[in-house]
Amino acid sequence: MKIKEIRAFEIATEPQPKTVPREPSRAQTIHMNRPTARYERFPNGVGHVSFAPWKRPAVLVTAEDGTQGFGLSLYGPPVTRIINEHLGPNLIGESAMATEKLWDMMVRLSTAFSPTGMTSYAISALDVALWDLKGKLLGRPVYELLGGPQKEKIFCYASGFDQAWYMELGFKATKLFSPWGPEDGLEGLNKLEELVAGTRETIGDNVELMLDAWTGYDSEFTVRVAERMRPYNLKWLEDYIQPEDLLGYESIRQRLPWQTLATGEHWYNLAPFAAAAGKRLVDIFQPDVLWCGGITAAAKICHLAQANHISVIFHGGMNYPFGQHLSMAMPAVTWGERSEDVSAPGVPLAEMVKLPGTAVIEDGYVRPSDAPGFGLEIDEAWLERAAA
Ligand SMILES: [Mg+2]
CATH class of the missing domain: 3.30.390.10 (Enolase-like, N-terminal domain)
Incomplete structure (x- = not known):
């Protein structure tokens, strides 16, 4: 064909x-x-x-x-x-x-x-x-073409600032973004500790908590944040420095041997993942299927990760069926992220679907549909409205 x-x-x-x-x-x-x-x-x-x-x-x-x-x-x-x-x-x-x-x-x-x-x-x-x-x-569904299903359903976490609402939705893991960086100095560090401590109190001790710096830290701030947040049991620290700075990742890995580290949403194609895998620069790869080169690239990154005992948790992977199918199929994938405005307090997740046919997270888990391809329910009328 x-x-x-x-x-x-x-x-x-x-x-x-x-x-x-x-x-x-x-x-x-x-x-x-x-x-x-x-x-x-x-x-x-x-x-x-x-x-x-x-x-x-x-x-x-x-x-x-x-x-x-x-x-x-x-x-x-x-x-x-x-x-x-x-x-x-x-x-x-x-x-x-x-x-x-x-x-x-x-x-x-x-x-x-x-x-x-x-x-x-x-x-x-x-x-x-x-x-x-x-x-x-x-x-056939794409997850079958990729060799799945490897799991029954995908464990999901929610990223944003509405942690009390995410708990109501049934999530058992959640991620905060850092509102402060090196420019805010010690005052920023103090405010960040207040936010993380308050969030830990909101979600309790049985929910995983992560922190994402969206590439805005430098080495010094990264190390100080990691040390300051230690009492709050962060599962991982994410995207702390500029994505191209692989030597920076290497030096932070050495300065923070105990901290679980994650990155990869702004790494493109295979080379940075290959370099990072060989040196174990981070513990978790977070490629974005819609940015890193598609399903083909992301599947290769999963295999590379598996060969090096690194986990993969796709960036925003649960927002669309593309990442859901890959996560369903790949043994390297442990969790899935729901981000991009999860939903405001009180708004059901089903109302936040961007592409019709996308499976909705229930009680912190999701399983993509078995419909052919990615199971999208997109027709001419929907496309015309979306393109208007
Ligand atoms: Mg991120």
Whole structure:
């Protein structure tokens, strides 16, 4: 079965929950620290690219028989152009089943300007669309094509600032983002301890707690935070320094031998994961399926991790069926993350689904649907509304 057409276009995926929150999310008043925080013109995380008025890139890959696969990523304007004007035209007429070859072609087609960064988002969108198409052509869920199911259901944690609400929803693990960084000095460290201590009190001692610095720390602040938070039994510390600084990861690993460390959402393609795996720079890899190069890249990262006894917990993996299917199939994957505005207090998770057909987390666990491909229930009418 050959690929007949590849078309990328921009869509909006913001959910419109019917339920009015019983109180506003704390995310409206607590803002995570971003690496831009050292400059006064970027208060409260502004300047972060996700807040730019860019919609998201969606991809439809159509096979000769008319069957279609759907893919998604971030950063619509540059990514749709990379797909429509470069990657897409070079894949037309190839076998729709040859996901390994097509991924390798896309990486090599990007050598001149690097398969990382924005290009990686384009490769990811196209690759997940190809896996959706393959599943539909074979009439099987993607997790089966990947060798699963490896587990009955996936243990999920919720990321954000509304921990009391996450406990009501049945989560048994949750992650805070650090609202302060090196620019806030000792005062920031003190406020962070107050937030972490208060959160530990809210969730009790039988719920796992993690802390994510969103690449905004330096080595010194990372070490001081880790030491200061030790009494609160953090399961892991995440994304503490800039993603490209592999030597920094190496030195922090040496300075904090006891701390469980996690990163990888801003690592693209395979090279940083391979380098980090060989040196055990972190304990947990957190690639994002829609950013790192799609299902094909993410599966390779899982195998690399397994060979090096590193766990994988996909960044935002439970927000969409793509990460759910991979997590269902891969032995290296231990948990799943639900992020991107989990839901404001009182709003059911089912009302926050961005892509129809996405399985909803219940009581802290999820199992993706057995429908072919990723089980998405996307039709022409939905696409037209989303693209409007
Ligand atoms: Mg993170």
